[in-house]
Amino acid sequence: MAKIIVVTSGKGGVGKTTSSASIGTGLASRGFKTVIIDFDVGLRNLDLIMGCERRVVYDFVNVINTEASLNQALIRDKRIPTLSILPASQTRDKEALTREGVQNVLDQLSKTFDYIVCDSPAGIERGAQMALYFADIAIVVTNPEVSSVRDSDRILGILQSKSRRAEKGEIIEEHLLLTRYNPQRVAIGEMLSVEDVKDILAIPLLGVIPESEAVLKASNQGTPVIHDQESTSGMAYDDAVRRLLGEDIPHRFVDITRKNFFKRLIGA
């Protein structure tokens, strides 16, 4: 039986797809058979972030409608043999994801994979609800910014009432992943701190991903940023994956790296 992880947030643009790509890659590189599913029907993007956009032939909706087999639709990652991607459809039909159809595909994937990472679309409509419904574990991606924190709380409410586990009276494992974090701005009181967000959302912290130029660079190249182990965000994603697998390691990149006095004085 695979573990089903949903990467969700409510708000758009906070880093769900970036996080799904890196966490999926991190799990697979540790030898776990992992598949990442793009639930964003109509606005497919995971393929771009994973760098396999030119290899998409069939998609998630084709499999649901039995127009293609799972094996035809799954794209094997070129870097990591244990990683596959199931791209979203570009259809405009939002009704394409049915609960039975999604369940059927997840059941099939469950037989061969260890982890199924569901990359949720933004919002709280059908796509987002389908992405979270079957999840065992939820990773709530949040930016240290008021609208993102509010939407994350809203999504937590939906996880606790509308997911399959909630309906069965079971606990869904929730994790906070704080992205685009800027310790410098936190230090001068311009940005909500890790502790502030933890206080408000009251769920355990999986990781803090510092804002980094490496993220855009990685998406430009179609390589998940976790591959860039020179970058702080790549290292932070790797830490997050280790924590997800049960390791207890300290959070890095949360405090400011002190600039020297002269630089601080001239504002460089």
Add this chain to the structure above:
Amino acid sequence: MSIFNYFLNKRQPASASVAKERLQILVAHERSRRSQPDYMEKMQLEILEVIRKYVEVDQEQVNIRLDNSDDCSILELNVTLPD
């Protein structure tokens, strides 16, 4: 952060603490609504209509709450009538 910003920042409260305070209030409010059954809002409006047939009250004067204890639920209705 330059030396000028450093002194400017001292004058006003940090925006992050304003953000936290606003979020705490908002999230608490939204959570309390979330824990209610879906019909509560509609029921509140209908009860208000019935009361308004007899007395003129504002929506804010009617407070409705559902408390779940071990084996029973208590529906608490609090109406502040004008003098």
